[in-house]
Amino acid sequence: MTSPAFLIAVTALLNFMMLLVLLSLRRSGLPGVREWLWANVLELAALGCYLATPLGMPVIPIILGNALLGAAICGFYAGCRRFLQLSVPVRPLLISLVVYMIILGFLRFYVDYLHLRVVLTSIYHGTLDALIGYTILRHHPKTRATHGHDFTGGFAVLLAFGYLVRGILYLQHPELKYWFNDSSALNLTFLALGAVVIPGLTMGAVVMAHDAILTASEEVASRDFLTNALSRKAFIEQATRQMATAARTGRPVSLLLLDIDHFKSINDRFGHAVGDEVLRDFTLIMHSALRAADCLGRLGGEEFGLLLYGASPAEARSISERLRALVEANTVRIGDNLTAYTMSGGLAHWSAEESLQELTLRADTALYQAKDAGRNCIVISQPMSPTSPPEHAH
């Protein structure tokens, strides 16, 4: 038959394994990992105190053990808040722990009410589990599915519910036994409930952390390091996705290819570092003038692609002209001097049967025409009619 001591020993082993898994995440630098680590260390120490019950020194399991376990769950909650970039209510957590310990001590050493102590621990741990569940589910990322958040938040809510049941049961039945000297199914069930809290929640936290690491590395891989525009590959993927959506919804799409004028001479005159600065400046202007949904990618060198989703041909034309004018009006500081530069653009409005490659070819031809026409202008490609001449916006 399983005994409470055996259950505690197994939990300690589980705890230790989760500690090792968390240690492997330390290098990630993710906020919250340090607190989760501490929560597991504190739980291990608490379990050690509980195992000392047969020694007959109640202060070790009841005061020290419960203080450490209470601190462990507070630490886990703090880790979740840090992970989610939220502030940690350190003072309220500390005060709650101190008050909890004072009442617990009172219920053991002043009046000895075992069932009220069980009710009190149920309220304390249940409330913290509910807070953990609520916080994680409330701050669930909106743009992607994350099983880690669902699992951890859902598990914490379930634990809170388990504690609620335990609290009510012990409140209504003061005759129920609890703890080391009782191997009844009920005692073991509630003991197991308390035992799985930190290892179970830690497992969820590890999944959340892996998800965050994966998302961050995907973001880095899809961005051009110098300008923070999308990489060519990511641009093509995103543009293809947006065109597929447009094909379904009937929304208009335009592609603008942009190229900084005489960029080679900027490099030649001021050096490569200044050229890099101009590239960064250019993308800053683009990002500040565009909507978040507009997809800007660096296609190579000083050439960029901009997919304008949802913009009508007239809107795309006015956006392109606005961007050109913004670049023309802007200056970059080079030492003590201010230098201006311009850009040319080729704009093509997408028609449903066209592939991204065909659309890009038309925009590219328009871009060449803009360069031929003297630069610092936007040329609009005429859709579907090979005979119609290109139109100049500026």
Ligand SMILES: Nc1nc2c(ncn2[C@@H]2O[C@H](COP(=O)(O)OP(=O)(O)OP(=O)(O)O)[C@@H](O)[C@H]2O)c(=O)[nH]1
């Ligand atoms: N500083 C810097 N220069 C780059 C980078 N990538 C490409 N280039 C340079 O960009 C220049 C592009 O020159 P060209 O293709 O002749 O174009 P351009 O001088 O802008 O002439 P037009 O496009 O015809 O106006 C080359 O000198 C490349 O070395 C980069 O990441 N940083």
